[in-house]
Amino acid sequence: MTGADMILEALEREGVEFIFGYPGGANLPIYQHMPGHPTLKHILVRHEQGAAHMADGYARACGKPGVVFATSGPGALNLVTGLATAYMDSVPMIAITGQVASTMVGRDAFQETDVIGATSSVTKHSYLVTSINQLPRVIHEAFHIATTGRPGPVLIDICKDVQQADAPHVLPERLEIPGYKLNGHVDLDQAKAAAVALAGAERPVVLAGHGVLLSHAEGELRELAEKAAVPVGTTLLGIGAFPVNHPLSLHMTGFMGTGWNLKAVQNADVLMMVGMRVDDRVTARLADFAPKVKTFIHVDIDGSEMGKNVRPHIELVADAKKAISAMIPHLPEPEKSRGTWLAQIDAWREEHPLRYTHSNGQLQPQDVLIDMYKRCRNEAIVVADVGQNQIWAALWWNYDRPGLFLNSGGSGTMGFALPAAIGAKFARPELAVWCVAGEGGFVMTAQELSVAVEHQLDVKIVILNNFSLGMVRQFQDDFYGGVRSESDLKHMPDFVKLADAYGLPGIRVDKFEEIGPAMDAAERTKGPFLIDFRIDPEANVYPIVPLGKSLNDFWEAPEV
């Protein structure tokens, strides 16, 4: 069997359905043999970054690893941003790149790049395959590593001569990776201690991150919260881990989180952080993060997260679902004063609601999202880009379960939304998929419109067009001396004509009254549809914590 066939056969055995890829000199042998493996559906992208984001969106939407093909050199390098995006957000992905022939490696051959070197900081693991005998084992290992423990992208760089070599196909025996240990068991003493500390606290708060979604622990989290009467907030990536409409919900935390969430975090005496990295966007100024907490509880499957940013008093290095399940039977009755704490949070919710300006006659992005939410409720996937559009889409929507809000949280990759939405649609064809992007991020990967049109994917594209890099402009106004430097997008394409050029319908919306009819048209249309919403260029994201300040110092939207 040829190496190329071994690769494709291994993918079939791993249950792969879609490959997002782009052919080129160093992976042509794989493409030559692809027709012999018709169960693998190859999606030809227009740029390799698009492939990586599609695989990422696919994986986030259905939980299965996304698979990417690219050729050597520039092809592989174009994946780097997409790999980094997946790595920062712990998304399982397999990237298979062609490499120059093993005898040519290191000679600066045509389209040769040290891909392992270029990607090792943005992959969970990587392999350079120089012999056909390594192939079956490496691919099997790669899937195991990408999908277990804390998931992440794994890159397999396969020399062209390996793809063309012939060898008997020896199926991999059982996996033996001495350096790869999974944190399987939950320390029961720590779980009990955590349960007692949380339920016994006067002012407890739970924050849930992406790890809760990855381990499907949302049911257990809800049971824990209700039994212990503890309010729950989520990180940006943890959205969906706890229903926003739940009476115990604190909605989103962090430096653009809700006022009542930040009040709760800053006044908590026990803070449990589950499946999250506790990064700077969550803590704002670290020295002032949750200053009244006596007991930090941290649950994460990755032991290196313990104490990386905040030193916990109780640590549970384990899968979130297992850890929370182990805590639940040991929860004592909630502390008597809990009613007072929850009433205080309700008061903060009243005092610091989400609000926005809608009196200046201009189209407000929140109006667009509120209309969308009324239509979609929790029957659609929203894929946001990066910037103001991302935070508006996170806050102005009451997500009630995992997998409905996808975004590049850790890496903050502009251009993520369109290809990720395409990947999500391949993963969940039964759900409506809405791509929400600013015009700046949208044009970074707009060429993937071709893929949406080619496959007639029902992806609705909402451009929140404010003629500028809105988040940059807002930061410049508020934190960089009011100097609006290079944040105006003075010339952009006519997006309706651009849609037409790509072969999909599109309309422009300037007024509040036009939102509904435009959305109706989008919903009525089979296949992709684009709406260019010309929004208030001065619209800002609130609440926001000024850069370098503590969570206490959040700014709210001006009173309406």
Add this chain to the structure above:
Amino acid sequence: MTEDRLRVLSVVVEDGPGTLSKVSGLIRRRGFHVRAISVGPSREAGQVRMTLTVDAGHAEVDQVRKQLERLVEVVEVEDLTGHDVHSRELVVATVAAADLSDLIERGAKVLHSGKKGTTVEFAGDGTEVGEFVDELRRHGVQDVVRSGPVVMRRSA
């Protein structure tokens, strides 16, 4: 750099062409700094032992071990900092002086004697090797190479 930022780690890794670069890349991107390194075969075929002295930089010091453990190529990390250990370094030097009696007295061994100088080797802990190198200067040192430490827990 202060002493309490330093971690002494004995790390068993898979023997592969990419391993050293994966380990050193991780150390760089996490803001750590290698102060000393020594690499040699381990008891297991296919595995190599690295002894690393690493400055944790601005990170929590236990991050050095924890981050190394995340690498799939890393089989085992033992943090030997502050433990009762044998820590040995090797120095090889060529000196001009003819009279080497005080170097010999310290435990140096002559490897080669020629017209242009004498080459000696000396092994000891970091302090001993440091003092030996100071002593060499007084003998007109022409060339000196020094290894990183190899470190092992003291047996009971």
